[in-house]
Amino acid sequence: MPQPTAVNPAPDSYVYCPRCATPLVTQPVMDKPRRVCPACRFVHFTDPKVGVGVMVVVDGRILLVRRAMNPEKGKWSIPAGFVDSGEDPKETAVREAAEETGLRVTISGLVDVYFNPPAEPGAPGASIFILYKAEWVDGILRAGDDAAAAAFFGPDELPELAFASTKDAIQRLRLM
Ligand SMILES: [Zn+2]
Known part of the structure; x- marks a missing residue:
């Protein structure tokens, strides 16, 4: 052998x-x-690990969640999660938004697709990240799942941010 x-x-x-x-x-x-x-x-x-997130903007303020888990625990990011095998990434995005923020959203567009090489080999996180634009349909804002808090922030009242994709989403918010 x-x-x-x-x-x-x-x-x-x-x-x-x-x-x-x-x-x-x-x-x-x-x-x-x-x-x-x-x-x-x-x-x-x-295979690459694929993550998805939603950019939900209401009255010029963006929906963020405070991360309860590593990586970047304690910092704020857009609601996001990993795509399960066999799952449509849009369904993942809607599911993660509901789990983390209590809000039911619909996907209204694609913001961008990001490539995030791991900080070190085997580090957690998604190597490919799909960011969707989404609209709040119904539901009441409350943090859940692996989010310690959920809130809307204007571009001039931002907390400490996690991930390049969140910072890029904020930059786009400023340009909207
Ligand atoms: Zn074998």
């Missing part, structure tokens, strides 16, 4: 095959070294 190679091409790569528990080897697959199972031919593709 082949031995697992000592050097893994990525810090989150597997040592053993998640399908059949055979030690993986590193081989070039589609122009990159990847972890491959010599028994069942499983290939570990390290």
Whole structure:
């Protein structure tokens, strides 16, 4: 049986095959070294993690949530979360807004798509972040899920902000 190679091409790569528990080897697959199972031919593709957020603006003020968890715990960001496998990112955005702020929103447009390389290998966070524009339909503002607080802020009364995408959204708010 082949031995697992000592050097893994990525810090989150597997040592053993998640399908059949055979030690993986590193081989070039589609122009990159990847972890491959010599028994069942499983290939570990390290897929990007996708996050989505909503930019909800009412009377020139933007909806932000205070983060209850790392990364950037205690700072404020736009309501956001990770896309589940098989989930439409727009549904994720609506779901996360409801979970974190109590507000039911509808998606009204795409603001931008961001690429966030991890601060260090394996660091938490999304490598691809989709920011939607959304409108408040109904619901009452209350913090929930992994948000410690939820509130609207004008561009001149901002709290400490998390993430480049939030700062970019604020910059766009100033230009609106
Ligand atoms: Zn296998």
